[in-house]
Amino acid sequence: MNEIFLDTETTGLSFKDGHKIVEIACIETKDLIPTGNIFHKLINPKRSMPDDAFKVHGFSEKFLSDKEIFENVADDFLNFIKNKKLIIHNALFDLSFLNGELGLINRDLIDKKNVIDSLEVARNKFPGTSNSLDALCKKFNIDLSKRIKHNALLDCDLLREVYINLLDVKEPKFNLSNDSNQNNIETSQSYNKQVLSISETEIKLHKEFLKKEMKKNFY
Numbered sequence: 001m002n003e004i005f006l007d008t009e010t011t012g013l014s015f016k017d018g019h020k021i022v023e024i025a026c027i028e029t030k031d032l033i034p035t036g037n038i039f040h041k042l043i044n045p046k047r048s049m050p051d052d053a054f055k056v057h058g059f060s061e062k063f064l065s066d067k068e069i070f071e072n073v074a075d076d077f078l079n080f081i082k083n084k085k086l087i088i089h090n091a092l093f094d095l096s097f098l099n100g101e102l103g104l105i106n107r108d109l110i111d112k113k114n115v116i117d118s119l120e121v122a123r124n125k126f127p128g129t130s131n132s133l134d135a136l137c138k139k140f141n142i143d144l145s146k147r148i149k150h151n152a153l154l155d156c157d158l159l160r161e162v163y164i165n166l167l168d169v170k171e172p173k174f175n176l177s178n179d180s181n182q183n184n185i186e187t188s189q190s191y192n193k194q195v196l197s198i199s200e201t202e203i204k205l206h207k208e209f210l211k212k213e214m215k216k217n218f219y
Contacts, residue, residue: 011053013093048061136166142165
């Protein structure tokens with residue numbers, strides 16, 4: 001099963017208080033290695049943008065006014081995440097908005113069974129400390145220089161690096177099969193030089209050549 005690193009930006013902290021999603025980003029990976037497939041949409045929330053939210057992500061009401069509404073991107077979003085494991089930091093927040101929006105347009109809700117909350121993973125590993133995405137990036141020496149504002153697509157990429165560190169695994173480089181014998185065969189085929197067969201005639205001629213050369217250069 002492939003993984004999806006998912007993040008959203010919103011107009012506020014609670015869907016129940018009338019706040020809406022303004023950005024959805026998903027990065028697909030296989031065994032934590034990016035496949036190159038992403039889903040990224042800016043969304044018109046059809047409401048005003050509070051100053052506090054604008055300071056976080058920098059999306060103004062005017063800037064979002066010509067973007068698609070959630071209903072128009074919902075089916076593409078659901079198809080993108082279908083049958084994939086979702087990895088979300090503070091998943092309760094994002095799911096409350098996503099399922100709230102999906103419920104309003106009578107679409108299937110996201111099953112929590114398909115979600116890994118990286119915040120819970122971090123809290124179990126580092127109890128009693130700050131486990132925000134920023135704090136974890138600093139803990140694992142992950143570059144935050146591009147994170148001037150909250151950006152869902154950038155945060156997905158940062159979360160992937162954080163999650164790899166939380167699992168104590170090295171950055172994956174190759175998508176190798178679980179079959180070690182198959183790995184050895186593929187590696188041999190890819191990297192070893194070709195072995196050539198030498199005929200008996202060629203071996204005989206080579207021996208004769210060596211005898212002549214040894215006599216010629218002995219003194």
